[in-house]
Amino acid sequence: MTASSIQGNMEWATVGRVIAPFGLRGEIKVLPMSDLPDRFAQLEAIYCGSPPRRHRIEHVRPYKSGLVLLKLQGFDSLTAAEALRNCELQIPLAELPPLPPDSYYQHDILNLRVFTLDGQEVGSITEIWLTGSNDVYAIRMPDGRQALIPAVKEVIKQIDLVRRTMYIDPLPGMLDEQEAIIDRGELEEDVDDASEEPDL
16 A cells, blocks of 8 residues: 655645545545535645555546545555545645635634624634535534534625634524534435445
């Protein structure tokens, strides 16, 4: 298996998660954690594990439900690919390309403090859910409840990465819900299918 250990205090960005092996030749189904559909096609290698280890990408091809199929060097069978299940795929922050204006990476958004336009603190962003249409920010509120905020311009009014703050204009009732309005298990139900499909 071709891989090399990466040492030091390098900072990492997670760009995908391995859902399951695919077929018999070592491919893996990957859920991208990026708004850039050709992210993996632009990469020469990906890193996973702890500490992160480098694996060269042999090929990438699109799959259904927003997934991609990835083939890493040295993983040439279903058994070998099984070792990558649930692995978070990362790249060094230094390798991230610049984004267009008003676009952000997930690591920029996580842990931002969220306020309403009148200055009321809502909480901090703890998770980002990929729903297909738009991202959803999970916010842990000061009283322990969770609020779910759609990442749309009608709600998100300002992001300040220097001060690590986000200002929102919540829709009526959005912050009053005590239970999650979206079940994350349902969001991933379509992509977390581990059943094998024949190679093309």
